[in-house]
Amino acid sequence: MWRHTNFMRSKRFTKFSSWLLVLPLVTSSFVASAQQGRRAGVPQTRIANVAEDFHGTAVNDPYRWLEDQKAPETRAWIDEQNRHTQSVLGSLAGRDRIRQRLGELLRIDTIGQPTVRGDRYFFSKRRAAQNQPVVYMRRGLKGQDEVLLDPNTMSADQRTSVSLMEVSEDGKMIIYGVRQGGADEVEVRFMDTDTKRDLADRMPTARYFGMDMTPDKTGVYYTRFQIPQGSRVYYHRLGTDVASDKELFGEGYTATQIVSPSLSEDGRYLFYYVSYGSSGKNEIFYQNLAENSPIKPLATGVDARFGGQAVGDRFFMFTTHEAPNGRIVEVGLKNPQMANWRNLIPQRDNATINSMSLAGGKIFVSYLEDVVTRIRMFDDAGKQQREISFPTLGTAGNINGRWNRDEAFYSFSSYGQPATIYRYQVSSGKQEVWARINVPVRSEEIETKQVFFASKDGTRVPMFLVYKKGLQLDGNRPVLLYGYGGFNSSLTPGFSATAAFWAEQGGVYAVANLRGGGEYGEAWHKAAMFERKQNTFDDFIAASEWLIQNKFTNPSRLAISGGSNGGLLVGAALTQRPDLYQAVICSYPLLDMLRYHNFLVARFWTTEYGSSEDPKQFEYIRRYSPYHNVKKGEKYPAVMFITGDADTRVDPLHARKMAALLQASTASDRPVLLHYDTKAGHSGGTPVNKQIEDLTDSMSFLLWQLGAMKN
Numbered sequence: 001m002w003r004h005t006n007f008m009r010s011k012r013f014t015k016f017s018s019w020l021l022v023l024p025l026v027t028s029s030f031v032a033s034a035q036q037g038r039r040a041g042v043p044q045t046r047i048a049n050v051a052e053d054f055h056g057t058a059v060n061d062p063y064r065w066l067e068d069q070k071a072p073e074t075r076a077w078i079d080e081q082n083r084h085t086q087s088v089l090g091s092l093a094g095r096d097r098i099r100q101r102l103g104e105l106l107r108i109d110t111i112g113q114p115t116v117r118g119d120r121y122f123f124s125k126r127r128a129a130q131n132q133p134v135v136y137m138r139r140g141l142k143g144q145d146e147v148l149l150d151p152n153t154m155s156a157d158q159r160t161s162v163s164l165m166e167v168s169e170d171g172k173m174i175i176y177g178v179r180q181g182g183a184d185e186v187e188v189r190f191m192d193t194d195t196k197r198d199l200a201d202r203m204p205t206a207r208y209f210g211m212d213m214t215p216d217k218t219g220v221y222y223t224r225f226q227i228p229q230g231s232r233v234y235y236h237r238l239g240t241d242v243a244s245d246k247e248l249f250g251e252g253y254t255a256t257q258i259v260s261p262s263l264s265e266d267g268r269y270l271f272y273y274v275s276y277g278s279s280g281k282n283e284i285f286y287q288n289l290a291e292n293s294p295i296k297p298l299a300t301g302v303d304a305r306f307g308g309q310a311v312g313d314r315f316f317m318f319t320t321h322e323a324p325n326g327r328i329v330e331v332g333l334k335n336p337q338m339a340n341w342r343n344l345i346p347q348r349d350n351a352t353i354n355s356m357s358l359a360g361g362k363i364f365v366s367y368l369e370d371v372v373t374r375i376r377m378f379d380d381a382g383k384q385q386r387e388i389s390f391p392t393l394g395t396a397g398n399i400n401g402r403w404n405r406d407e408a409f410y411s412f413s414s415y416g417q418p419a420t421i422y423r424y425q426v427s428s429g430k431q432e433v434w435a436r437i438n439v440p441v442r443s444e445e446i447e448t449k450q451v452f453f454a455s456k457d458g459t460r461v462p463m464f465l466v467y468k469k470g471l472q473l474d475g476n477r478p479v480l481l482y483g484y485g486g487f488n489s490s491l492t493p494g495f496s497a498t499a500a501f502w503a504e505q506g507g508v509y510a511v512a513n514l515r516g517g518g519e520y521g522e523a524w525h526k527a528a529m530f531e532r533k534q535n536t537f538d539d540f541i542a543a544s545e546w547l548i549q550n551k552f553t554n555p556s557r558l559a560i561s562g563g564s565n566g567g568l569l570v571g572a573a574l575t576q577r578p579d580l581y582q583a584v585i586c587s588y589p590l591l592d593m594l595r596y597h598n599f600l601v602a603r604f605w606t607t608e609y610g611s612s613e614d615p616k617q618f619e620y621i622r623r624y625s626p627y628h629n630v631k632k633g634e635k636y637p638a639v640m641f642i643t644g645d646a647d648t649r650v651d652p653l654h655a656r657k658m659a660a661l662l663q664a665s666t667a668s669d670r671p672v673l674l675h676y677d678t679k680a681g682h683s684g685g686t687p688v689n690k691q692i693e694d695l696t697d698s699m700s701f702l703l704w705q706l707g708a709m710k711n
Contacts, residue, residue, distance in 0.1 A: 041087070043080045045660040055615040059594060059628065063657040069645065081659065081674040088671055092700050094709045099696040104440050105497040106692050111435040113400055113409050113421050115164065120171030122164060131158040131687030135176065137193055148196060149176060158687040165211040166220070173217050177208065181646035182686060190238070203242050210260035215267040223260045227601065230255040233272060249295065255603045264310035265403060269333065271298070277607025278487045280522050282306055286333065298336050305522065309358050311403050316363060318356045325521040326353030328363065328382070344382030352521040354490065359401025359408035360426025366398060370450070371462050371492055371519045375399065386429055392417065393448050395492040399424065409434060413495040415466040416446030441500045445469055448493060453546040456538040459515065463543055466499045466509040478507040478706040479553040481544060485514030485536035486565035487608060488525040501699065505708060508552050512543040530610045531620045537572045544580050556582050559702045563587035564650055571626030571658065578636045583705035585698055587642040591654040593625035599651040627658055630665050638670035638705045640698065644677035670705065
């Protein structure tokens with residue numbers, strides 16, 4: 001859910017992601033008593049219990065009133081919590097040193113992988129002194145960089161950001177989104193790249209994805225998601241009123257399905273994808289636009305994933321049908337029946353297909369082998385011709401190219417090595433550095449190691465460890481363990497300023513590849529869905545115990561962190577095993593799992609977790625729902641909840657309610673803080689200066705609690 005959401009990138013296969021990743025009142029009041037250390041001065045929170053009946057079981061909710069984000073009482077409570085949090089964090093010695101180092105790591109020149117159309121290269125770049133990335137265009141490989149969009153000039157607080165959504169085939173027009181704060185919603189605009197002026201067409205602020213322009217630039221196919229009806233595919237003809245856009249596809253689907261268009265490079269075929277949440281199932285329909293044919297099924301009726309790209313009348317398709325680790329088949333669009341599919345690249349038992357793309361007349365397949373990237377190149381008959389090798393354990397991005405162009409691009413990074421973007425010549429295999437991000441990190445001093453541990457049920461689970469070379473294992477190192485474990489998302493080793501900073505402090509940064517992710521294919525994902533969700537938490541707890549047993553750390557020096565679905569993860573870990581952890585960072589979390597599906601876009605995630613509306617699902621959800629498993633008088637770890645008003649994906653009510661409940665319940669003297677941004681949200685767009693301040697708060701909090709703060 002925390003991965004930013006283009007559900008299906010047009011003209012190539014990627015894994016589906018999700019946004020992605022809650023009676024009569026009996027009123028009393030609670031006044032927090034002063035406790036030792038930083039627990040003193042904790043804000044008081046009014047209790048107004050609501051008893052709700054779930055299938056004959058009464059469940060109490062003492063802080064239901066905090067769900068109303070706009071209520072004056074809630075706003076006053078948020079302000080008081082923020083004052084308390086800043087009074088605690090602002091007084092910590094050593095913050096200036098942390099801020100300075102994080103500024104060095106984050107205030108750097110960055111550049112994104114280019115999109116090539118015609119003779120033009122489009123990419124984002126941010127100078128070290130800038131808060132937001134700027135969109136550039138370069139005419140020819142050696143041309144000058146021309147500014148197209150500079151969001152740093154669009155708002156006084158520099159929280160406005162832009163994203164490149166589509167580029168025309170000739171490179172003379174772009175579609176871009178304008179985002180305020182971290183909201184999922186964007187306003188869609190069109191620009192003539194020769195004049196660098198916006199066109200009259202504009203789409204109102206909403207959730208959009210699957211934006212595909214026709215080759216002649218007369219129109220665009222797109223998806224708009226609305227609550228409660230869900231997503232629909234539309235066609236917008238340039239120069240007309242958006243209100244008159246024709247709905248093409250999606251009628252009858254609900255908010256638990258996502259529909260999205262993908263136009264073939266030649267504009268002949270339009271494909272309609274239907275994703276059934278994160279269930280591991282999607283379908284494809286298609287339409288021959290050149291012949292104005294009706295919409296027909298292409299891959300439907302089976303519980304599997306599908307995605308692909310058309311070349312003429314051939315459709316190269318990834319699928320997990322009869323291959324849970326993935327395979328590539330060729331479908332003839334003239335006779336697309338499943339019986340006519342031709343198997344091109346079979347499933348590998350020891351590797352999972354992470355993505356597929358086409359470039360230079362070849363098929364590039366990205367595999368994960370024990371969570372490490374391997375990219376292999378095949379001809380259009382499925383014969384392997386080449387493998388791209390990498391210098392260390394790391395992550396390579398998808399090969400980004402066009403079927404009729406000999407050049408393509410990809411990026412590579414590891415935990416200790418910042419991203420490098422390569423320009424790849426498909427015909428020869430020759431590659432050159434197109435851009436390298438220079439970060440003041442001594443990569444040669446940082447070691448990345450992969451280990452494996454046994455979970456509660458004996459399942460073998462991988463984990464990456466990042467630390468300074470020569471680290472002595474004395475059982476007393478500050479360790480920060482991160483996890484996600486959901487929605488088929490894979491945590492692969494890529495550069496992290498947090499990991500580099502943590503290693504510099506003499507600590508160990510650990511990333512566990514938990515069940516629920518996609519590291520070992522769909523079976524790994526399904527092993528932690530619905531009633532098996534506890535497997536994710538068991539894996540995480542087992543990772544924690546392994547770090548202790550193997551002399552990396554001990555409970556007084558162990559911290560955990562997670563966001564979105566990972567916020568649920570650390571929420572479950574801290575309520576199930578509070579004895580294991582000293583400190584917790586819980587960001588943009590899901591925590592009230594009995595009511596989560598009632599808010600924002602969360603009903604889409606019932607295909608991952610289930611819903612308390614179902615009596616059987618209620619039983620297992622209640623057993624792990626963090627908000628409903630807080631015990632009065634338990635000694636909980638120090639916790640900092642992070643969220644913000646502009647999160648339009650995971651409702652901030654989860655963090656508000658859980659912070660109040662933990663503050664009232666914990667018997668330890670460790671602080672429970674709410675770090676609440678009244679402008680930030682789930683989807684990025686935070687200015688660099690604010691990123692530095694926020695990360696300074698998080699790192700200060702953790703180092704203070706783990707006894708590793710330096711003046």
